Amino acid sequence: MNTFTIGSYPDSKGHFGPYGGRYVAETLMPAILELEEAYNQIGNEQAFQSEFQKLLRHYVGRPTPLFHAKRLGNHVKGASIFLKREDLAHSGAHKINNTLGQALLARHMGKQKLIAETGAGQHGVATATAAALLGMECRIFMGLEDIRRQAANVQRMKLLGAEVMPVDSGSGTLKDAMNEAMRFWVGAVRDTFYVIGSVAGPHPYPLMVRNFQKIIGIEARRQILELTGNLPNMLIACVGGGSNAMGLFYPFMEDSIEMVGVEAAGKGIETGKHAATLTAGSLGVLHGSKSYVLQDANGQILEAHSISAGLDYPGVGPEHALLKDLGRVHYVAVDDNQAIEAFHKLCKLEGIIPALESAHAVAQAMIEARRRPATDIIVVNLSGRGDKDLNIILSEENKGKKE
Amino acid sequence: MNTFTIGSYPDSKGHFGPYGGRYVAETLMPAILELEEAYNQIGNEQAFQSEFQKLLRHYVGRPTPLFHAKRLGNHVKGASIFLKREDLAHSGAHKINNTLGQALLARHMGKQKLIAETGAGQHGVATATAAALLGMECRIFMGLEDIRRQAANVQRMKLLGAEVMPVDSGSGTLKDAMNEAMRFWVGAVRDTFYVIGSVAGPHPYPLMVRNFQKIIGIEARRQILELTGNLPNMLIACVGGGSNAMGLFYPFMEDSIEMVGVEAAGKGIETGKHAATLTAGSLGVLHGSKSYVLQDANGQILEAHSISAGLDYPGVGPEHALLKDLGRVHYVAVDDNQAIEAFHKLCKLEGIIPALESAHAVAQAMIEARRRPATDIIVVNLSGRGDKDLNIILSEENKGKKE
Amino acid sequence: MNRIDSTFKTLKKKKEKALVGFVTAGDPNIEESLRIIEAMIDAGLDILELGVPFSDPTADGPVIQRSSARTLKQGVNIAVVFEMTRKLRKKTDIPIIVFSYYNPIFSYGISAFYNDALASEVDGMLVVDLPPEESMEMTSCWSTNELSLIRLIAPTTPTERMARIAQSASGFLYFVSKTGVTGSDGLDSKEIDDKIKTLHSITQLPVCVGFGISTAADVKSIASFADGVVVGSAFERLIEINLDQPNLPTILAEKVHRLKCSTKTTSV
Amino acid sequence: MNRIDSTFKTLKKKKEKALVGFVTAGDPNIEESLRIIEAMIDAGLDILELGVPFSDPTADGPVIQRSSARTLKQGVNIAVVFEMTRKLRKKTDIPIIVFSYYNPIFSYGISAFYNDALASEVDGMLVVDLPPEESMEMTSCWSTNELSLIRLIAPTTPTERMARIAQSASGFLYFVSKTGVTGSDGLDSKEIDDKIKTLHSITQLPVCVGFGISTAADVKSIASFADGVVVGSAFERLIEINLDQPNLPTILAEKVHRLKCSTKTTSV
C-alpha cells in the first residue's frame, strides 16, 4: 500500500499531478484568482476559522457521532462497521460543512449573492440554508427533471428563501444545472459567489471544499481512537464529485490504512448506464478541471446514470483521479440494486434511513466486512439521510410489484 | 414567581397533586405495576443508564447544540433567543430520547414486541427506529386521516420494519390511535410493551418519559452557562402531550426563571377548533391519567384541532396540570397562522425548517423577545424538524392562493 | 339485603346461574332501548348491565364502540341513563348495574352521581377504567352500602392482587375471561375454570365471567363453574345487524331466552 | 505572413474593420453549412470562426447551445470540421479560426490536432475554456507559429493581466464585450471603447470585439474604435429561425453584407 505525503498537492496552480487546474472562460479567471487569494488569506485567519468552527458546532451540530453499527456487522458476520453520522448534520448531509465555509468566505469577500448548482437538491438546500443564516441572496440552478424528481428539496430551498432556477437544457439533470450556473456566473461574476458543491470545478474549489469537509475525517479519527483505541483498517465513502470521501479520507492520508471510494454503477457498468467515472471513464476536462470524465470518442460528455441523484454526475474531483493513479485509494462501483438492498438493510438493522448516495458506501462496507475478521474496523461515511429519497424508493417498490 | 421543589412529585402512586394516577382496565394494571417496578429498579441501574447514555450520544447525536438565533432576535429587536436543536436528533425530533429509553427498558424486561400510537408519525418513526436498532418487533397505530396526511412518515416506519396499523375509528387521528393501541395492548399485554409518546398515560409513563427527556434541559442548562455565563430568563416549549416541554423545563425547576408552555390555539380558542387543553380545557380523565382534557358537558372527549398533528391532542400530561395550578409554568396558546408565520420566519432568518409543533414555541418566543431587552435570554426548545410538514405548508400556501 | 345479593341467593336455590346482560343505554334510540330491555327481562335476564356511552371506549371492541357512537348521537348521557333506570324500575325488580368509563362520572360530579344513582334505584356500578388504586375518590362519598361496586379481575391479575381487589368489592366479582377488549373471541374454559376456583377460594362473593361469551354453548360451559355469565357484545351485535327491524325486542328476547336456558346447571 | 495578419493589414489599408463571423460547423447539416459559409464569404466576411460543437458549452447562450446540439446530432466532430476547412480552402483564402472547448481537442489528441489543423489549413484556434495558465499543454507541441492562438480578454480582466495575456497571444485579441455568455444583449460602447484604448496601448495586435453584437448599428459603433467585430449568435439565430428555408445561404449572405457595410469606417 502506498502512503501519501499530504500537503504537497495541489501545486500553486491547483494541479493534483496531471489533474485539476483551471479551465474556465477568461471572464471567470479573475474571479477565480480573486477567490484563491481570498481563500488563502481569509481562510487561514484565526477569526474566519473560529467563526466557521463555531457554526459547525452550534449550528450544524458537530461533531457528528461515530456509531458502531453492531447489528450490521453481525449480519455479515465480519468486521466491525462504524458509521460517521453526517446524516445528522443540519439540513441532512455533509454538504452543509462546505456551504457554510464558502458562504462565510463570500461574505468576507463582500459578495452578498450566492449561486449554486444542485442535482438531488442536497447541495442546493445546504447553500440556501447558509444563505438564509447569513442573510444573503441565493439562486439555485436545478435541472427540470431533478425538480420533478426531488420536489421536497425544491420546496425546502424555496422556504429557505432561495430562488430555484429551472434548467431545461440537456437532460435537465446535475450536469446541465452546473453548466447553467457557470453561464449565470459569467454574467454576474462581479457581485456573485459561486458555491460549488463538491471537490470539483476549477482551482481553488477542489482544495477549498476538501478543506471545509476534512472536519469529517478529523473527527472520525479522534472518535475511533477514543472508542476503540485503534485506527480503522479501512475507510469507505461514496464518490459523486467526491467531497464526502475527500473529507473523510484526507486526515487519514498518512496513516497506513486502506481507503475505498464507491462510485455508482447504475444499471451496471456493462450497460453504459452508470456514473462510475473513475472506474470506467477517461481523462478529460469538464467544469473547469481536468480529471476523469465519462465521454465518447469525440470528447463529448456523456450523461451519467444512477438511482442516486447525488452520484449521477459524469465527472469527479481531480484529487481522486490522482489518488487512484497513486493507488492510495481503491475505487469500486456498486450498482442500483446493491445500493437499494443496503438501504433497506440499514433501515431494518440499525434504524437509520440513509441517503441513496450513502447506501452505496454501506453496500461496499458489507462486502468488505464479510471478508474480514471481527477485529477489523471499517469506518463508513454515512454522508446523508434518506428522507429526500423516499419517493425514489417508493417508485422502485412499485416497479418491483409491477414486474 | 413560585419556585418548585423537584423530587416531591409524583407520589408513589403517580399522583402529581390532584393529577396523574392510573386509570386503566384491570387487565393492564398488572402490566403497569410491573412496568413501574422494572422502571424503578432497572431504570436506575448503572448498566441501564450507561447503555442509554451511550445510545443518546453515539446514535442520537447528543448533545444537540444550543444555537444563538441572532437574526431572529435582531428581527424582533429584543431578547437573545437560543434554540435547543432537538431537530438535529436522529429521526428528527426529541421523541427518540424517550423511545430508546422505553425500548431498552422493554428489552431488559424481556418483552420483544413494541407498540405505539402516533399522530404526525414522529413518535411512530422514533419507536420504529428504536425497535429496528434493538431488533424488536414493532406495530404502530395511526389514524387513517393521519396516514393520509403524513405519508412520508408512514413510509419511514415501514422502511424501518414496523407494521403500521390503520385506525379508522373516530376521526382517524391521534386520540383514536391511542385508543386502539390501548385496546391492542389489553389483548397482547403479556409479551408486548406499550411505548407511550409523551408525558401522558397512566403512571409511571409521565414520570418515566419526563426522565428520559430531561436530558434536553440538563444539556441546555450546561450549554447556556457555557455560552453566556448566565441562566436564561425564560424557557419556552410547545405542549402537545408535553414531553419536550417537561424535558426542557424539569432540570431548571428550582431555578428562579420563567417558563412558558405553548399550546395550539388552532383556528382560535373562540372557534372551539383548537388543542389548547390547559388554556381552555377542564379537569378530566383520559388515556389513563387525570389531567386537563377537552370535553363537553357530559365528559365526552372532544376532538382537538391544530395544523400541527403533534399538538392535535385533547389531553395533556398531568405534571403540566400541576405546574399550571402552582403557577410555576405559564401556559399560552398560539394559533395556526402565528405558527405558520413563525415557521417561515425561522426558515428565512436562520436557515432552519422547524416542525410545525416547534414553530408554536418560536412564535411565542418572538412575542416574548419583543417585550424584553437584548440582555435577556430566552431558550426555546426546537423540538423537531419540519420535513414532515412540507405537504401541510404547501397545501396552506395553495389555500392562500385560492382565497 | 340489596337486589344483587338476593338475586344470587334466589338463583342458587334454583340451581341456576345468573345471566347478566349488557346493552348500551339508548341503543338504537331511547324508546326502543327501553322496549328491548323490558323484553330481555321478560325473557329471563337476571341482571341488567346498562352502558353509559363514552367517546373513547378503550376497553371495548368494535361492536360496543359503534353502539357507543350511535347512542352518543342520540344524546345519551348519565342523566338520560338514570331517567331510563327510573322508568325500568317501575316495571322490574332485577338488579341494574350502570357500566361506565370514569370520565363521564367524574364530569357529572361524584356526589351528584352517587345521590342520583341511588335516587334512580341503581344497584351497582362498574367503572371499567377505575382500578381499586384510584377508586377512593369516587367511593369516599358513598355514605351507605346501597350501591355495589363491581370489580374486575383479569386473567393477568396475580392471586395476591385478586384477594385485595375482592376485599374492596361488593355485589359480585366480574372475571374477565381473556386479555383483550369486549367482544374478542376464543374462550379457554379450562383456564377460566382454574381462575374461578382460585377466586372462590379467596372470596365469598359470587363470580361472574364476561368478555367474548356469545353462544348458548359458551354460556353452558362457563355456567358449569361460575356464578354467572355476562353477555354484552353478542346482544349489541344483534341490535346492530337488526337496526331496521321492527321486532328488535323480540329478537333480543329470543336470544336471552336461549342463553338463559343454558344457565340452568341442573340441566347439564 | 499568415492569413490573419495579412487580412488585418489589407483591411487597414482599405480603412475597413474586420467582420469576423462565427457559425457552428455543420449547422443545419454539413452540406448546407458549407453553402452558407461560402455565401457569407462571398458577401464580404473577412474572417471565419468555425465552431466545434461541444456537449457542455458553458460559455454559450441558448442560441449556440441549440446549434451545438443540432450539429452533434449530425455527427459533427473535429475530424468533420477539418474536412470542412479543407473543402473551404479550395474556394477561399480568408482566415479560418477553429473555435472549440478544450475537451474535444484534448480527446482528439493534442499533437494530432495540431498536425491535422495545419494540414487542413486552419489559421487559428480559439479555445474558450483554456486560459493562458493552462494552455502550455496544448501549445508545447506547436513547433511553428503557423497556427495563431486567439486569446480572450474579458471586461473583468485587470490591466496587468491583459498585458500578460497579450504577450502570449497571436493573430488578434478577442475582447469580450460584456460579462455574460454568447448572445447576451445590451452593449455599453463607451466602456468598451475605454478597454480597447487600454488594449491598444498594451499590444500591437489587432483587437476584435465580440459577444452580443447583432445589428448593423452595433457593428458600426464598435467598428469605430475596434479593429474588428465578431458576430456569432446573430448568425446562428438566423439559421435557427430559417431552418426549413431553401435559401438559407442567401439569408445569411444578406446579413453579412449589411454588417460588412457597417465596418467601413470611412463611411462614418
Ligand SMILES: Cc1ncc(COP(=O)(O)O)c(C=O)c1O
Ligand atoms: C448525501 C450525499 N452523499 C454524497 C453525495 C455525493 O457528493 P460528494 O461525492 O461530493 O460527497 C451527495 C450529493 O448530493 C449527497 O447528497
Ligand SMILES: Cc1ncc(COP(=O)(O)O)c(C=O)c1O
Ligand atoms: C416535533 C414535535 N414536537 C412536539 C411534539 C408534541 O409532543 P410533546 O408535547 O410530547 O413534546 C411532537 C409530537 O409529535 C413533535 O413531533
